[in-house]
Ligand SMILES: Nc1ncnc2c1ncn2[C@@H]1O[C@H](COP(=O)(O)OP(=O)(O)O)[C@@H](O)[C@H]1O
């Protein structure tokens with residue numbers, strides 16, 4: 001037996017289709033997670049105790065349990081509460097909820113990191129509360145949350161592989177299936193590692209570029 | 223008797239159980255520079271922040287040109303909140319300058335100065351930037367209009383912050399230790415801008431440890447100690463001898479630099 005990745009690469013169309021599913025789930029899950037996470041952060045900041053407490057608890061539970069368990073519970077436990085989802089929607093929902101918990105913490109820290117004085121200065125020149133959010137808080141926060149948000153997107157990219165266990169036809173499921181058919185397990189795992197690593201590198205480089213572009217807006221802490 | 227620009231009456235500010243201001247009475251005369259001095263922690267910032275309505279007083283009244291700021295108080299002591307729109311209009315007569323400058327880092331100098339003109343006063347971009355530029359010229363920073371705060375020195379940032387407040391044409395300017403976070407060689411440029419402003423007849427309230435500035439530009443000096451206004455008067459009276467023992471101690475302990483030139 002020899003190490004030959006060509007047995008797997010021969011099935012390129014199937015691999016590309018799996019890669020497409022992975023990419024779509026990742027992008028949609030990241031956008032969804034960031035959006036929901038932002039709303040959760042806003043709810044926790046401005047929603048008082050009634051909204052803040054349950055949201056805080058949900059975030060803690062989601063951050064305190066493995067994604068693998070969450071996705072199992074959602075897919076196999078969902079039907080018990082009338083939530084019978086196909087693998088792809090279940091995977092997307094799970095990824096979004098899991099991502100939202102972490103993104104909400106990132107945004108929460110971002111809100112808190114905008115100096116109080118910047119907001120007071122805006123109050124003094126007459127900006128209304130909603131103008132302060134739009135013109136001051138959000139733009140300043142964007143610069144601050146970009147590095148941890150990119151990091152979170154990278155983590156979500158790798159977590160998509162877990163969706164293979166509920167039979168989402170993404171890359172890991174596709175390639176490892178080919179690997180077992182061809183008795184080329186090591187080759188399939190090797191290709192998967194290369195694929196994820198390349199994607200993570202690209203994401204990271206794009207993120208660094210955005211950070212660099214925004215760096216002049218950063219304030220020097222005084 | 224002229225109406226004070228700001229009148230503070232029996233102002234009390236408490237944080238929980240600790241009172242930080244114990245019933246302050248103070249008149250800010252129009253067209254003059256009033257200086258607030260006192261040891262750190264004596265409540266200077268709190269008093270100034272109440273005048274800017276960044277802090278809500280626990281009780282007492284602040285009026286701006288005779289109109290209540292934030293709350294009105296009936297003779298029986300009932301407090302009533304001033305409607306937000308009315309209060310914003312009263313508040314807009316006051317400009318505030320902070321120790322930490324508080325420029326918005328994602329906007330250029332010109333952007334910082336023109337922001338409120340555009341978003342609050344709905345001026346066109348051209349008009350707002352023209353007015354903002356005129357203010358930058360006034361503080362000597364027209365050449366830095368396109369710079370971001372991170373690209374400016376502390377002194378330049380503070381001058382932009384002053385221009386930002388002035389662009390809204392306030393009647394009163396409050397300064398909370400405007401030079402305290404600057405290197406000594408940069409304080410001069412900020413104090414010069416403030417001197418020019420005083421010479422134009424702007425009503426100013428200045429919290430500062432720059433005793434030299436207070437003595438030469440100030441019309442009135444008020445000395446605050448542990449949340450109480452110990453005394454107010456013209457510089458010659460306050461700094462002349464004999465001095466109040468607490469002031470003597472303050473000048474000795476906190477202000478070796480400034481005190482020596484007054485000895
Ligand atoms: N938000 C706050 N909560 C509790 N105590 C405060 C707060 N802000 C100020 N203080 C207290 O009020 C006192 C006066 O503070 P401050 O007005 O900042 O004094 P100064 O400007 O003269 O140094 C200090 O003892 C300070 O610790």
Ligand SMILES: [Mg+2]
Pocket residue numbers: 266267268399
């Ligand atoms: Mg202070």
